[in-house]
Structure formats: C-alpha cells, structure tokens
C-alpha cells in the first residue's frame with residue numbers, strides 16, 4: 001500500500017479540475033499513465049440531457065445537474081470502495097465540488113435549495129481528493145479546445161456562460177482552499193503551459209505534483 005512508502009503523506013487522490021475544455025481529461029489521462037495510477041474518468045457521451053440542456057438551460061438544468069450528481073456519487077462510491085479505502089492511489093478528471101459550481105450557475109430559487117440539500121446529503125461523507133490540479137484557462141483557449149474536441153452539442157455554447165464559469169471556478173478554488181486548507185491545490189496556467197504539444201511542460205507539471213506526493 002502507498003503508506004508503506006510514504007510515512008507521513010496520505011495516499012494520493014488526485015483530481016484534475018478546470019472549466020469546460022480546459023484539458024482535464026487529457027491531463028488526468030496523461031498523469032494516470034505517468035504515475036501508473038488508475039484513472040477515474042467521467043463518461044459524457046451517454047448523458048441523455050446534455051444536448052437538450054444546451055438548447056434550453058432553464059428547462060433542463062435540474063435534470064442535468066441531478067444526473068451528473070447521481071452518476072458521480074455512484075462512481076466515487078465505487079472508487080472509494082475499490083481504491084481510496086484500501087490505500088490505493090487514484091487520478092480523477094473531476095472533483096465532486098464541480099457539481100455545486102455548476103448548480104449555483106444553472107439553478108435558482110427552490111430548485112437550487114432542493115439540489116443543495118441533496119448535494120450535501122450525498123457528498124459530505126465522501127473522501128475528497130487531497131491534491132487538486134487546477135487548469136486555469138482564458139476564454140479564447142476554452143473556445144479553441146471545445147471546437148477542437150468537436151462535440152456537436154457544445155459548438156454553440158454561449159461564450160458568456162463560459163466566461164461566468166471561468167469566474168465561478170476561480171471563486172470555488174479559493175473557497176475550497178479556505179474550507180480545506182490541508183488540500184494541495186496546484187494551479188496550472190493552461191494558456192502558457194501546453195502539456196499536449198510540449199513534453200517539457202508536462203514534465204514541469206509532473207515535477208510539481210511529485211513535490212506533494
């Protein structure tokens with residue numbers, strides 16, 4: 001088990017976070033391969049509400065947020081059982097807090113309050129990642145990468161929505177650091193560091209993470 005080698009530090013539970021198209025799945029996959037850790041990856045293509053949501057956010061937000069929340073809860077419950085509680089490391093391409101970041105943006109009034117209560121019931125007791133790699137990116141980079149990824153239903157995303165999410169992520173990361181001071185948050189400049197095209201940029205990120213493992 002990981003603790004056998006690292007006496008003081010907890011077993012790595014690494015989450016990669018950032019706004020839509022920042023490069024989370026790409027970086028999480030590369031890190032899992034490099035460290036030889038299992039990868040916990042979000043399944044997007046089977047989501048029945050995403051395309052409807054982008055056509056009418058107001059109408060579909062509650063269904064979509066609940067769908068994400070229940071799926072992530074189940075996935076994390078399995079991950080805790082199979083890895084975290086056994087002292088095995090894992091890399092994830094999301095943090096459960098992401099649900100609340102999006103829900104605060106898309107839900108209002110009674111629906112937000114109902115969602116908030118369910119969110120806390122489901123997630124308060126879950127073990128949380130001890131390292132967050134936060135890819136901070138500007139709007140132009142996100143738009144370029146969303147276009148490059150080429151999912152039909154994302155091509156008309158309102159840039160205003162992405163701008164708001166960029167700000168929401170900034171606020172959320174600051175809040176997380178305050179609420180959980182023991183969590184290591186590594187912020188990556190996703191505009192300047194291109195870990196896909198430049199292997200040396202990936203090495204910088206790996207070195208930074210290693211300082212905390």
Ligand SMILES: Nc1ncnc2c1ncn2[C@@H]1O[C@H](COP(=O)(O)OP(=O)(O)O)[C@@H](O)[C@H]1O
Pocket residue numbers: 018019020021022023024025026027093145146148149193194195196197
């Ligand atoms: N650093 C990068 N440089 C260039 N392209 C990237 C980079 N990171 C991700 N991409 C590409 O951008 C798109 C979105 O990346 P992805 O990892 O799916 O983002 P996310 O999981 O944050 O939504 C993909 O087509 C991916 O290949």
Ligand SMILES: Nc1nc2c(ncn2[C@H]2C[C@H](O)[C@@H](COP(=O)(O)O)O2)c(=O)[nH]1
Pocket residue numbers: 018019020021024025042044050064065068098099102103106154
């Ligand atoms: N409203 C929400 N949308 C979400 C949430 N999690 C992901 N998403 C959307 C954003 C993208 O279109 C797609 C894939 O997400 P990536 O961040 O991996 O690009 O799903 C959410 O919780 N709420």
